[in-house]
Amino acid sequence: xxxxxxxxxxxxxxxxxxxxxxxxxxxxxxxxxxxxxxxxxxxxxxxxxxxxxxxxxxxxxxxxxxxxxxxxxxxxxxxxxxxxxxxxxxxxxxxxxxxxxxxxxxxxxxxxxxxxxxxxxxxxxxxxxxxxxxxxxxxxxxxxxxxxxxxxxxxxxxxxxxxxxxxxxxxxxxxxxxxxxxxxxxxxxxxxxxxxxxxxxxxxxxxxxxxxxxxxxxxxxxxxxxxxxxxxxxxxxxxxxxxxxxxxxxxxxxxxxxxxxxxxxxxxxxxxxxxxxxxxxxxxxxxxxxxxxxxxxxxxxxxxxxxxxxxx
Amino acid sequence: xxxxxxxxxxxxxxxxxxxxxxxxxxxxxxxxxxxxxxxxxxxxxxxxxxxxxxxxxxxxxxxxxxxxxxxxxxxxxxxxxxxxxxxxxxxxxxxxxxxxxxxxxxxxxxxxxxxxxxxxxxxxxxxxxxxxxxxxxxxxxxxxxxxxxxxxxxxxxxxxxxxxxxxxxxxxxxxxxxxxxxxxxxxxxxxxxxxxxxxxxxxxxxxxxxxxxxxxxxxxxxxxxxxxxxxxxxxxxxxxxxxxxxxxxxxxxxxxxxxxxxxxxxxxxxxxxxxxxxxxxxxxxxxxxxxxxxxxxxxxxxxxxxxxxxxxxxxxxxxxxxxxxx
Numbered sequence: 001x002x003x004x005x006x007x008x009x010x011x012x013x014x015x016x017x018x019x020x021x022x023x024x025x026x027x028x029x030x031x032x033x034x035x036x037x038x039x040x041x042x043x044x045x046x047x048x049x050x051x052x053x054x055x056x057x058x059x060x061x062x063x064x065x066x067x068x069x070x071x072x073x074x075x076x077x078x079x080x081x082x083x084x085x086x087x088x089x090x091x092x093x094x095x096x097x098x099x100x101x102x103x104x105x106x107x108x109x110x111x112x113x114x115x116x117x118x119x120x121x122x123x124x125x126x127x128x129x130x131x132x133x134x135x136x137x138x139x140x141x142x143x144x145x146x147x148x149x150x151x152x153x154x155x156x157x158x159x160x161x162x163x164x165x166x167x168x169x170x171x172x173x174x175x176x177x178x179x180x181x182x183x184x185x186x187x188x189x190x191x192x193x194x195x196x197x198x199x200x201x202x203x204x205x206x207x208x209x210x211x212x213x214x215x216x217x218x219x220x221x222x223x224x225x226x227x228x229x230x231x232x233x234x235x236x237x238x239x240x241x242x243x244x245x246x247x248x249x250x251x252x253x254x255x256x257x258x259x260x261x262x263x264x265x266x267x268x269x270x271x272x273x274x275x276x277x278x279x280x281x282x283x284x285x286x287x288x289x290x291x292x293x294x295x296x297x298x299x300x301x302x303x304x305x306x307x308x309x310x311x312x
Numbered sequence: 313x314x315x316x317x318x319x320x321x322x323x324x325x326x327x328x329x330x331x332x333x334x335x336x337x338x339x340x341x342x343x344x345x346x347x348x349x350x351x352x353x354x355x356x357x358x359x360x361x362x363x364x365x366x367x368x369x370x371x372x373x374x375x376x377x378x379x380x381x382x383x384x385x386x387x388x389x390x391x392x393x394x395x396x397x398x399x400x401x402x403x404x405x406x407x408x409x410x411x412x413x414x415x416x417x418x419x420x421x422x423x424x425x426x427x428x429x430x431x432x433x434x435x436x437x438x439x440x441x442x443x444x445x446x447x448x449x450x451x452x453x454x455x456x457x458x459x460x461x462x463x464x465x466x467x468x469x470x471x472x473x474x475x476x477x478x479x480x481x482x483x484x485x486x487x488x489x490x491x492x493x494x495x496x497x498x499x500x501x502x503x504x505x506x507x508x509x510x511x512x513x514x515x516x517x518x519x520x521x522x523x524x525x526x527x528x529x530x531x532x533x534x535x536x537x538x539x540x541x542x543x544x545x546x547x548x549x550x551x552x553x554x555x556x557x558x559x560x561x562x563x564x565x566x567x568x569x570x571x572x573x574x575x576x577x578x579x580x581x582x583x584x585x586x587x588x589x590x591x592x593x594x595x596x597x598x599x600x601x602x603x604x605x606x607x608x609x610x611x612x613x614x615x616x617x618x619x620x621x622x623x624x625x626x627x628x629x630x631x632x633x634x635x636x637x638x
Contacts, residue, residue: 212416212476213417213428216428217399218428231419305419
């Protein structure tokens, strides 16, 4: 298990390296002088020269890459062109807001989705199963920003149940501010996870080992919970791991609609102001987040499934 | 004294399908005595699996019990509630399934699964574990204590089938159903499993209902044999009697087709021409008529009854009725 974990993390590091390098090269392949865009048309040649030197844009591209990785290894992502603050600081200040939003969304949507899916699979073709199916499809089809706007209108403006904007102060106030955005971006996942668990569960319940468990008089509840769900959950874990990436992009919508500080809002703001060091920094962190979450999903799968452990 | 353990009487089971009711089992009658090994033989699709899943009532949702009784220790199982059926499963009646590679849960250790099936026992966890290890030892798994912590995929097919047998015998059941337990294994392992089963049957003194399409294994292991064809019993009796003096043309042809019985070198292995009739639209008369080379005029419109020819030997064929065949 330990060996598997080490190998999996080595792969994760490699993926981040490749992704970040590609991103670094792509950003420099975009036509136009970044210094001119950042400083505007009326900047003096001296100022332009200073920024060019600061961003090492006068060096050959391989050299720039070496400098970037050199700084990165020292935990330095560069400085914000406008405020002069360190990018690392800015990004890590925003990160907890986005992380709490993503975890809250995953937690409630996976819990509800697994419950609904398992129930639907245990009672296939009943009224509740059909209702779950219809609602699931509706949830999956609803885009996060539409749900965000509608829930803002209904629950914050009309019903005044939850605050409309910001992240709040203190733990309870923060949780209060988290409800609507987490609801908005988690909703489509409820349906998705429920469909996935139902299909996976029905497949597992038809397998021979379930018939064996039944032939030994083990109760149906125990068969579902400890014999079938543990296998049926495996594809869901993988999907949630990959889904972190999608949630990161839905988080952008939620952060804009609910005016929440966070990684998504940071990226959007820095792109509109052409603040390249911040774009690089926040995209690097999101890439790492995505890769770590897929690696974690694989590890959880290996922990749940002894066959996956010994295969590799 | 022959003490009847399982008595199947006139059992009829249908599958409700889009094409209409599929009459999977018709008028099945036979019994299994305590401590006896009864073989059920027949080609694929003859209703063997439907029969055993009916006994345990682990049937598909579209199954309908049309008629008859399945009496176990004198009590009819068919009207029993699901809760009372569950109390029998794995306790009084156990089963070993066909495919050892898929019979165990892949994500739980063998030990965990062997502990789980002792859910009715009041013993402590350590005692249950010791019992599980003892059973593994009894079926010839070396170093059983350590192997309890391994997962099914860490065992070979033959070992997994022996574990399945150990699990089935754990509760010392009165009846062990073995559903083609050796079909998925190679010939050497088959012999090992059969010998092990014979030993254990002596040791645990349980009755075995052994399903197979391998006549050699049936002849080796069983006391009595029931021959099924297209969902009906066509012949039953003492194993030696059936093999030496078959009274139904199907049984005779089946024995002729067994590779163990072929003495002369042949380019083409013998087969029984024709196909099993459609169970949703059963033809009139004898079900084997279309494939039978000795069919009589009466076979076309009258179903031959399963009649006793001598003590313990029954067959369903008009050829045994002198007044008709003469």
